[in-house]
Amino acid sequence: MEEVRFDHMEIEIPCYFLCPISMQLMKDPVTISTGITYDRENIEKWLFTCNTTTCPATKQQLSGKDLTPNHTLRRLIQSWCTLNSYERFPTPKPPIDKSHIQKLIIEAENSPDSQINCLHRLRSIAHRDESSRMHLQTAGAVEFLASIVRKNEDLNSRDEALNILQQISLSESDLKKLTSDNGEFSDSLIYVLENGDYESRSHAIMLLRSAFNVADPDDLIGSKSELFNQIIHILIDKISPIATKSALKLLIELNPWGRNRIKAVENGAVSVLIEMLLETSDRRVSELVLTALDQLCGCADGRAELLRHGAGLAVVSKKILRVSNVASERGVRILCSISKYSSNARVLNEMVQVGVVSKLCLVMQVDSSKKMKERAREILRMNSRVWKDCSCVPSHLLSSYPSS
Secondary structure, three states: OOEEEEEOOEEEEEHHHOOOOOOEEOOEEOOOOOOEEHHHHHHHHHHOOOOOOEEOOOOOOOOOOEEEEEEEHHHHHHHHHHHHHOOOOOOOOOOOOOHHHHHHHHHHOHHHHHHHHHHHHHHHHHHOOHHHHHHHHHHHHHHHHHHHHHOOOOOOHHHHHHHHHHHHOOOHHHHHHHOOOOOOHHHHHHHHHHHOOHHHHHHHHHHHHHHHHHHHHHHHOOOOHHHHHHHHHHHHHHHHHHHHHHHHHHHHHHOOOHHHHHHHHHHHHHHHHHHHHOOOOOOHHHHHHHHHHHHHOOHHHHHHHHHHHHHHHHHHHHHHHOOOHHHHHHHHHHHHHHHOOOOOOHHHHHHHOOHHHHHHHHHHHHOOOHHHHHHHHHHHHHHHHHHHHOOOHHHHHHOOOOOO
C-alpha cells in the first residue's frame, strides 16, 4: 500500500493502482506488449516523446507501440476513488485509430466544401495526446497537410493545416520529405511569412526552422534572399517570443553556409540584431542575437554594418559579463573580429570611449574561461601602443593590461 494525504487524512492507495513510472494514481491505465500496465500520459511520454522502444519496468524490447486500454483496472480505480471520497476522474475518451484519420483525409480530398470541417477535426485529434498525433503521422496526414500549404488557395484551410503541422512533433524523416520537393514547400512557407497573419507566420517560421535544421547542405547553401528578408521582418514585428527565438535559430542555422551571411547583411540583419540587443533583457534572446552577430562579423560587410551603427560596439561590450558565459564568449569574439580585421584610429578611439577597453581588462581579472581571457589579452596586446596610457582605463585595471 502507498500512503497519500487527502483532506488532512491519510489514504492508502493499492500499489497496483499506481503507475510504475510516476508512482501516481493511474487515470487512464493502458497495457503495452510486455503485459505491464501504465498510465497513458506517462507511457506515451516514454514511448513517443523520449522515443524509447523498451518497457520501463522489464527493459524488454517492445514488439510495437500499441496501447491497449485496461478498462477493468480503470473501473476498479474509479470505484475505489468513490468509496474513499478521493477525487474521481472522468472516463477517458476512446483513442483515435488510424482508419478514422484516413477517412477524414479522403473526405477532405474528395470534397473541397467539407475540407475546412475535416481540418478542424484533425486539429482536435492533434490536440488530444501523443498517441493521436502519432496516428496522424502514420495515416499520411503530414503529406496531406503539406499539400494544402503548397497550394495556398484557401487561406483558412492553409492556416488550419499549418496549425496542425505545428502541433505534430514531426520526425526527421517527415521533415526531409517536406523539403525534398525542390523548395516548393519552403517557398510556400516564405509566402506565408510575407502575406499571412501573425499566427500563421509564427507557425511558418517554426516549421521552417525545424525543416532547415535537418536539411541537406545544398538546401542551406541555396537559401533565397527572400527568406532572410522575412526572417528579419519576423524579428522586427515581434510576433511572439517563440517566433522570435525560432527566427534567430533559423538565422544561426543558415549563416555559415555559402553566401548566406552576405544575404543576411544585405537584408538589414545587423542593424535589427543590434536594436534587439539594446531592448531585450531576456538571457536566451541575448545569447542568440550575439551568436548571430558573431557569425555576421565573420565577413567584412557584417563588421562594417556593426561599426556603422552608433550603438554597435557599446551594446556588445555592455552585454559581456552581464548576461551569461555564452553571451560573454560571443561578445568577446565579436570584438576580436573587429579588432583583427576592421580596426582603424576611429574604431580604436570609439572602443575606448564606449568602455570596450575597460571591459576587456575586467575580463582578464574575473573568473572567466581560458579561451575568453586569451582573446581579451590578444585584443589588448594588438592595440597596446594606442591604449596603454589611455586615461579612460581605470587605474585598478591597469595591472591586467598586457605589457606587449
